[in-house]
Amino acid sequence: FYQLGGVPTGKIVRILSQETGVPLTDQQVEGITVAKEEHFLDLLHTVTAIEPVRAIAERFRGKLPQAVATGGYRETITRTLRY
Numbered sequence: 001f002y003q004l005g006g007v008p009t010g011k012i013v014r015i016l017s018q019e020t021g022v023p024l025t026d027q028q029v030e031g032i033t034v035a036k037e038e039h040f041l042d043l044l045h046t047v048t049a050i051e052p053v054r055a056i057a058e059r060f061r062g063k064l065p066q067a068v069a070t071g072g073y074r075e076t077i078t079r080t081l082r083y
Helices: 009-020 026-042 050-059 072-082
Strands: none
Touching: 009 026, 026 072
16 A cells, blocks of 8 residues: 555556456546546545644745645645645
8 A cells, every 4th residue: 555655546546457457448547547536535524634744844834945746636636735
């Protein structure tokens, strides 16, 4: 699970497809990816901040440049950061 942290959903689907021997078309990979992202957004209200990370970001807000590095989609990440 943790080895795939930060890996885009579509790539994870392809990796799991190969590992399990379940062939998927590009269209199926895209459908699974969209479904997963939609489900995540439906559950977004349950996401909680990782407190030590949030505290560091708050401490250095406006003092040091900050960025978010992720394998996620911009819309998903933008909405997540609002919480």
